[in-house]
Amino acid sequence: xxxxxxxxxxxxxxxxxxxxxxxxxxxxxxxxxxxxxxxxxxxxxxxxxxxxxxxxxxxxxxxxxxxxxxxxxxxxxxxxxxxxxxxxxxxxxxxxxxxxxxxxxxxxxxxxxxxxxxxxxxxxxxxxxxxxxxxxxxxxxxxxxxxxxxxxxxxxxxxxxxxxxxxxxxxxxxxxxxxxxxxxxxxxxxxxxxxxxxxxxxxxxxxxxxxxxxxxxxxxxxxxxxxxxxxxxxxxxxxxxxxxxxxxxxxxxxxxxxxxxxxxxxxxxxxxxxxxxxxxxxxxxxxxxxxxxxxxxxxxxxxxxxxxxxxxxxxxxxxxxxxxxxxxxxxxxxxxxxxxxxxxxxxxx
Numbered sequence: 001x002x003x004x005x006x007x008x009x010x011x012x013x014x015x016x017x018x019x020x021x022x023x024x025x026x027x028x029x030x031x032x033x034x035x036x037x038x039x040x041x042x043x044x045x046x047x048x049x050x051x052x053x054x055x056x057x058x059x060x061x062x063x064x065x066x067x068x069x070x071x072x073x074x075x076x077x078x079x080x081x082x083x084x085x086x087x088x089x090x091x092x093x094x095x096x097x098x099x100x101x102x103x104x105x106x107x108x109x110x111x112x113x114x115x116x117x118x119x120x121x122x123x124x125x126x127x128x129x130x131x132x133x134x135x136x137x138x139x140x141x142x143x144x145x146x147x148x149x150x151x152x153x154x155x156x157x158x159x160x161x162x163x164x165x166x167x168x169x170x171x172x173x174x175x176x177x178x179x180x181x182x183x184x185x186x187x188x189x190x191x192x193x194x195x196x197x198x199x200x201x202x203x204x205x206x207x208x209x210x211x212x213x214x215x216x217x218x219x220x221x222x223x224x225x226x227x228x229x230x231x232x233x234x235x236x237x238x239x240x241x242x243x244x245x246x247x248x249x250x251x252x253x254x255x256x257x258x259x260x261x262x263x264x265x266x267x268x269x270x271x272x273x274x275x276x277x278x279x280x281x282x283x284x285x286x287x288x289x290x291x292x293x294x295x296x297x298x299x300x301x302x303x304x305x306x307x308x309x310x311x312x313x314x315x316x317x318x319x320x321x322x323x324x325x326x327x328x329x330x331x332x333x334x335x336x337x338x339x340x341x342x343x344x345x346x347x348x349x
Contacts, residue, residue, distance in 0.1 A: 012132030014104035020216035115231035128226030289327035
């Protein structure tokens with residue numbers, strides 16, 4: 001019998017560093033190893049795929065990437081995920097490994113369960129489910145799932161005044177994990193990091209490993225080759241959503257997203273300051289995209305999570321490529337699109 005193709009599922013909340021981790025994984029994969037990518041984004045602008053396609057390594061050729069955008073992979077298993085997997089498996093040039101980067105709003109359990117579909121199970125197995133967590137965000141009380149943490153942060157963060165959909169999602173992502181990557185450890189001190197790790201470990205199944213990382217730098221040997229066959233262990237990965245909502249279909253009515261384009265901006269510093277102000281003023285959870293900085297030969301990649309905004313030039317502009325600034329905004333519904341757009345347009349020249 002032909003060995004099954006191992007698949008790594010990368011999950012984790014908005015902005016935890018999933019794409020950074022995948023990019024690092026691709027850059028350090030053994031030479032000659034063929035990896036296929038399925039990238040799921042919430043929003044109609046494919047930022048994550050574009051970032052990964054810019055890595056320039058033959059391991060992550062653009063033709064080996066499949067993007068499922070403007071939706072959530074856990075909601076489109078039958079309509080999108082299964083046909084996508086079938087198309088990958090039908091290719092003559094076979095892959096050594098498949099990596100799936102889920103949307104930050106995805107419940108992992110429906111995806112894990114899909115690997116038991118007859119069309120998939122005979123050829124593919126889940127090597128491991130890797131959940132990425134943001135150490136800095138957790139240290140600030142964001143996305144806490146236990147009641148004690150909610151009470152402790154109530155006066156400082158109104159979004160934690162009650163159990164939110166964000167808490168449910170994070171809890172499910174931890175429940176599904178075979179390994180947890182605590183990312184952005186460079187943004188917290190040692191004592192805080194220890195507390196974050198203790199809180200996470202209390203939510204995990206026995207035996208789930210925790211790896212600390214900064215900028216998604218994790219030894220490739222720790223990510224690939226786990227051999228967990230996670231699809232055979234779905235009963236031990238309960239979904240908070242399914243338990244609380246009687247197995248009802250997972251919806252994203254609590255979240256909203258939109259994209260906008262700026263033909264020109266005043267400059268890098270002014271753009272980033274404008275983004276920071278828009279996030280603070282309008283409770284934006286996540287913002288990402290690319291910017292055309294005047295006088296720069298490369299495009300600026302932008303990633304914002306809560307109040308933290310990071311930016312770097314990821315690749316030169318391609319010949320004939322439109323040099324515009326394109327941003328995706330994600331937050332709890334309803335977003336005041338008109339007001340946010342007006343705020344961001346303050347960056348325009």
